[in-house]
Amino acid sequence: MGRSPCCDDKDLKKGPWSEEEDQKLTNFIRTHGHGSWRALPRLAGLNRCGKSCRLRWTNYLRPDIKRGRFTEEEENLIINSHKCLGNKWSAIAQRLPGRTDNEIKNYWNTHLRKKLLNMGIDPVTHQPRTDVNVLRSLNQLLMNPNTGGLGDNALRLQVDVTQLARMQLLQSLVQALSNNVNAPPPINFGAMNPPMGLAPLAQNQQAYDDVLQRIGGLVNNTVPDFGVSSQPLNDLQTVVNAANIGFDVKDINITNEVGASPEIVNGKEHVDAINDDFRCGNPSIYSQFETWDTLNFDVQYNDQYYIMDQYSQPDTCLGGDTISYDLET
DNA sequence: AACCACCGCAACCGCGGAATG
DNA sequence: ACATTCCGCGGTTGCGGTGGT
Structure with a gap:
């Protein structure tokens, strides 16, 4: 019931589109718009079903389609x-x-x-894989003499397993912190880097990169609820403490470049109530988070203050969108 | 050169839900 | 309220290209 008989006609052509068909479809839509897809093939002189025409147009012929490799x-x-x-x-x-x-x-x-x-990440849950197959392959790698047995690979695997355990511990910790129904959703860490050293950032490029990546990782894999309280700030600090990264989060604020007036909530600058309420799992408000919003983190590391800026994607923004960041002393 | 396996992608299929009468 | 039509979406298929043997 309710099903379209659209493609039942056995005389209608299927399969790859010819250049002539493409031309007919493109010309028709440029002149008339697509209107009713069902009626389009007849009007455009195409021996196709409307569904096939719609698909060809939206997936291939549309003029605004970007071709080429994904960046x-x-x-x-x-x-x-x-x-x-x-x-x-x-x-x-x-x-x-x-x-x-x-x-x-x-x-x-x-x-x-x-x-x-x-990368050892489950593509469905985006969590580190802990299934039997992964453990089995880890075990095989550890035991296989061809891979060096307890050589470099084994050491690396040990680090991986340690990291896995660390992540699970942290996730449990944040989960426990989030038992309050009003608390923000649990933070998803994604893959973590090995712990960084404690050398001053300015003198240690690797540490500098690690901090950037670690903060990026924390935020990038987090959809923080910057809600009307400063709770998320507390949570992030908890995470930072637990992750032993070695810096203090001093401030978090969001600024918005598309016209919303920032407001001050508990001493923090926020964009507006809608954006503050933005969180993962509520698609209806995804679009409320605007283009080029900037997420700023002020952090302290070895008695020095840094300002971390994270820029969202040049489109509507989901929490965690990050394409670049700057670190300023 | 021939065969095979694998991969990437365009296109198809079937379903759910919105729109319409 | 109900039946029918239409559209859009996600899953799947199958063809053509490519690389390995």
Whole structure:
């Protein structure tokens, strides 16, 4: 019931589109718009069903479609969006101008899924994989003499396992902190880097990069609720303490470059009530977080203060969107 | 050169829900 | 309120290209 008989006609052509068909479809839509997809094929002189025409147009012929390889930024955006939205390809596509849901879906299934699996991350939950197969392969690598037995690989694996345990501990910790129903959602750490040294940032490029990456990782994999209290700040500090990164979060604020007047909440500058309420899991307000919002972190490290700026994607923004950051003393 | 396996991608299929009568 | 039509979405398929043997 309620099903379209659209493609029942056995005389309708299926399969790859010819250049002539593409031309007919493009010309018709440029002149008349697509209107009713069902009526379009007849009006345009095409022996196709409306559904096939719509698909060909939206996935291939549309003039604003971006071709070519996905950039690293696009990859990150897809992964971050997938973390929050799951397989909502059309919703994800809205955040990548010029990319179609079909293209993103294909790219996910052929590249990104495997990439995450290779990184030991479950592409469904975006959590570190702890399933039997992973443990088995870890065990095999540890025992296999061809991989050096207890050589470099084994040591690296030990570090991985330690990191895994550390992450699970941290996640449990934050979970416990979030028992209050009014508390923000638990923070998802994603993959963590090995602990950094404590050398002064300015004299240690690696440490500097690690802090950037660690903060980026924390925020990037977090969709913090910057709600009407300073609770998220407390939570982030808790995380920072637990992760033993070695700096103090002094302030968090969001500024907005698209016209909203910042307001002060508990001494913190916020964009507005809607943005403050922004959180993962409520797609209806995703679009409220505007273009080029900036997330600022003031941090203290070895008695020095740093200002961390994180810029969102140049589109609507999900929490955790990050493409670049600057560190200023 | 021939065969095979794998991969990437365009296109199809079927479902759910909104719109319409 | 109900039946029917239409659209959009996510899952799946199958073809063509490519690389390995």
